[in-house]
Amino acid sequence: MAKITPTTKKLLLGKEIAHLRERAGMSQAQAAAIVEKSQSRMADLEAGQSSITPGDLILLLKGFGVADEDHVQALLELRRNNHQRGRWNGVRAKYSEQFRTMVDLEENCDLIRTVESEVPPGLLQCESFVRALYSHGNFGDDLEEHVKARLVRQEIFHKPDPPHVAFVISESSLRRQFGPPEVMREQINYMIKLSRLPNVRLQVLPFKTRVQSGWIGDRFVLLRIPSPGVAGPLEFAYTENEAELRYLDDKKVVDKLDAVWARLTGVALGFEETRRFLRKVAGDYS
Template sequence: MTMDDRIKARLGRQQIYDKTDPPTVHFVLSESCLRRVWGGEAVMREQLDYLIKLSNRPNIMIQVMPFNAPPGRRSPIGTRFILLQIPSPGAAGPLELAYTEDDTEIRYLDDKKALAKREQAWTRMSTAALGFEESRAFMRQVARDFQ
């Protein structure tokens, strides 16, 4: 899969947020995600404005983990991951899994131990990160820094 293929796929997946009944999502972003320049300052401002716009939707929660968060409060997991809970009818309950992706592979994990490890990391990260309003203000400041 080429980088162009990955970009097209991500842009396609973003359309889910514009559906009539969009999913509820919660992100914790490292400050490095907001400051690492891709495509120049104008592109960075546009991306940050988009994140701020999304963060105002009731179903999208965005938090920022700033560089100055105390080291003891960070997650030991160094790879990005997505926890998914997909509603399922019947006694089986929802489908729960973790999605991980890097340059060489995409993995879906449903192992209880692997899920528990990432759920614990998620709790630590979301607790240590800035609150929703603080994160929005932080993103606005970073966008101003790119002017």
């Protein structure tokens, strides 16, 4: 059976269950026995790939020794409608099945950090740039819907209690022409505008800045999603290439990319320097 696309709520609930099980000193098989399920079903639940009934969740939490009623209610609320399949309609239906996890994570994050080397990050792209980027795709009559789907992701900047969103981008993502000069100029000015939002930080890494090999070669996104439980936030690294999208929650991988992020922000231009640099590049497209 094919694995389903996990939602943020399922991932959070799965992490919380895994944390409570480990704290109780139980194996997955022992935990599964509490609700008369298989070990593989418990593994899928902890990975966000399976659902659990309210009754089974209460039994499981009792078996783990969870006595705090507020904690129990928080996890029951996390379980409620956590499949969220019905909202993938309209322009949202244009996201690929794999990328829907990314969109769901973005909408629930409190911190998003992006490193990009060759193209302006999707969350910073203006409409004319997206259209130019997609112009050579096989979208047919769906082109406008795909453009809207890309742009609707930026609603997270303006929602109540928005996430903190930070970017480090290479100068090559400003110089690489994906559209005519007027589109590139509009795109850069759009990034300047977004960089002035209180929850957005943008830094550019110029060509002349000396960095160690491997710091800027790969694009990645670090995502942090707060948890209503006691297991701590979900932390993911998202990577993408022509062949695949990957969501990595291995702590060693996330920590390694976090260290790369720290080094890049240390050598990239400051926020005001970045805006001056962007204005200069925009002028070059005049």
